[in-house]
Amino acid sequence: MAKQDKESFVTEITPRSQDFSRWYLDVVRRAELADYSPVKGCMVIRPYGYAIWELIQQAFDKEFKRTGHQNAYFPLFIPESLLTKEAEHVEGFAPQVAYVTHGGGEELEEKLVVRPTSEAIFGTMYAKWIQSWRDLPILLNQWANVVRWEKVTRPFLRTTEFLWQEGHTAHETAEEAETETRMILDLYSSLSHRVLAMPVVKGQKSESEKFAGALRTYSIEALMGDGRALQAGTSHNLGQNFAKAFEIKFQARDKSVQHVWGTSWGVSTRLVGGIIMTHGDDSGLVLPPAVAPHQVVIIPIGRENWRETVLPRAKEIQAELVAAGIRVTLDERDERPGWKFSEWELRGVPIRLEIGLKDIEKAHVMIARRDTREKMSLPMDGVAPRLRELLDDIQQNLLNRALAFREEHTQRASTYDEFKAAMDGRPGFVISPWCGSADCEAQIKTETQATIRNMPIDGQSPGGTCVHCDKPAVAEAWFAKSY
RNA sequence: CGGGGCGUGGCUCAGCCUGGUAGAGCGCUCGGUUUGGGACCGAGAUGUCGGAGGUUCGAAUCCUCUCGCCCCGACCA
Structure with a gap:
């Protein structure tokens, strides 16, 4: 801990x-x-x-x-x-x-x-x-x-x-x-x-x-x-x-x-x-909406009698979202809102919807997205289609973010010195030409712990010589330390 | 399978060295006050100290074996 x-x-x-x-x-x-x-x-x-x-x-x-x-x-x-x-x-x-x-x-x-x-x-x-x-x-x-x-x-x-x-x-x-x-x-x-x-x-x-x-x-x-x-x-x-x-x-x-x-x-x-x-991040899981068991969690906010004042409206919104095909859960446990926030963040729920008396008065709800932690206020009217869009946006953002991460952690190396430097530096993929010999592959693994993950089908034609020996390269291989 | 580390309440751990009535925080239960970012007060419940053998008047503590988990390597979705 x-x-x-x-x-x-x-x-x-x-x-x-x-x-x-x-x-x-x-x-x-x-x-x-x-x-x-x-x-x-x-x-x-x-x-x-x-x-x-x-x-x-x-x-x-x-x-x-x-x-x-x-x-x-x-x-x-x-x-x-x-x-x-x-x-x-x-x-x-x-x-x-x-x-x-x-x-x-x-x-x-x-x-x-x-x-x-x-x-x-x-x-x-x-x-x-x-x-x-x-x-x-x-x-x-x-x-x-x-x-x-x-x-x-x-x-x-x-x-x-x-x-x-x-x-x-x-x-x-x-x-x-x-x-x-x-x-x-x-x-x-x-x-x-x-x-x-x-x-x-x-x-x-x-x-x-x-x-x-x-x-x-x-x-x-x-x-x-x-x-x-x-x-x-x-x-x-x-x-x-x-x-x-x-x-x-x-x-x-x-x-x-x-x-x-x-x-x-x-x-x-x-x-x-x-x-x-x-x-995932330091607060826990972050789920893409497409595989999130709960895409939206509704958290009623209130002082004494929120069950009477806020809950009925929260249930109406829940029904609206369900009708719009959104997987939604309403957290009506007797816990403090802050505790619930953390709990659902840990579980990676993409969108949190907060609703309290103030929101009901103004006919809006508070929204917090898990991926960016951004908070916003949305009108209650038309909230379902708006959340639908937001879920799509989160799905896309997670992919983009992961793509950007991979870009940042993918390097090219044409010499063995470059290769070792790349592996020792920022961990990730290193793309290098390879001669096709199992010996070279094995030695690289022994010396750097990196293995050939695969050789992209639509990858560039290799050209040049193997990153480990001086024989002509037959393929462009993506190396990495792996699970 | 090698090297290292760790097993004590649901969780994180203290206690072990130097044997003598099992502890803390969190969580849990009940009551009350609370409630827009993990509240507070009070009262409680929960342990074959991973397991088996041994040493001893007495073992969480010492010894032997064993099982499991974690980390680092060799093998793999």
Whole structure:
């Protein structure tokens, strides 16, 4: 706990500048987003945190459906033999897999793995369902929990069990699979910007960072408030790797028998952590209106009998806002207004609406926006459409602010000296040409802790030589220390 | 998994070195006064001191083991 000066109204939150990690944990705890559970590495997502996740889910799910995907549900358990079918896949996930060895009081003949991801089980079922090119494409998604045994965990950012969405598709041609992979990447990027107000860099992962078993992996990478990067979503072109391992075959238009081309892609509850670390400040959470469980909180102000004098009018305004499609809550608890202000700021509610007798007399209300802390007076008449606009403005402002932050924390380096200076200086992205060698990548990581986050698809052509060695560069890579 | 730190009421922590009836602030409950930026007064409730073993007449305190959390590194959505 850190005592604050009088100007920041919240106590028990460590200032960001003092200790970013602690600040993050304080916000998660104080805003009641999540709590530690009795199980190591597993958190309980509390109602407020879960409400944010539900809004994220809704926004993403809508886009998946719009682009032709259907939801389904596949089992939590996967027979060990299935997971081991794709060699690179097993190797990648083996250290993180949890096993079920007993059931019904007896030892199982074949161990079951608790899914760390579901390519194996989707692949197995796709092999049964696909016979003809007419069965393609198959475009499925599932919202599920997965388990990966992690050594170091942090709420939302890395937990042993986490919630996510995983899309699994099968296509007739390589081109279609690549189109799907890239389309999803674009969709993730667009949702990140529009809904989470979290700018991301779209790009391809290096060979060493790609998904185990994929042909290639694309990711969206966001920059957190402490200058570290967060992988916020991945989209994999699986090629025919899983199709061959699971014998997912179909008879093509030319009568030949071929393997399907697969993709898989996912975003997780990690996005909640991304929102916290992108927008939050020393007073707590700052939520983009699109994912704020309460977009407006109404706080009645009054002396003795505010319940009689102010509350009825507050309820009318609440009804007006609800009718306008705004998520609004009225805080009529017996607490002092100042206490409520702090409490809702800590929870990141975008707009606070204060209404007291003075306001009712003048037929206006007091408004305070969370992002800029600006206060203003608005006429009661037409308050709903005005707040609607204000919410849009806050959403846009948060994105702009995050974009500006990323600009300030993105540097270019063409020599290794410049690179190291940049990494030691202002934390953030450093864009540099790279030769494509895993050795260079590994050495840079050892020496600076920075990794290649990705290589932007629409990035500039590199030119010149690798930032680490003197071989010609093959790509322009975005480096950063990452979560 | 290595290095470091920490586990005492819901939260933040004191007490441990030097063993002897478990404490503070905040929060919570009740009553009252209050209410436009985290109010005040009064009265209360809340603890197997993370867990297990040991040493001792006696352990929050000493010893051993163990579990969990945090920070820094190696692996990952």
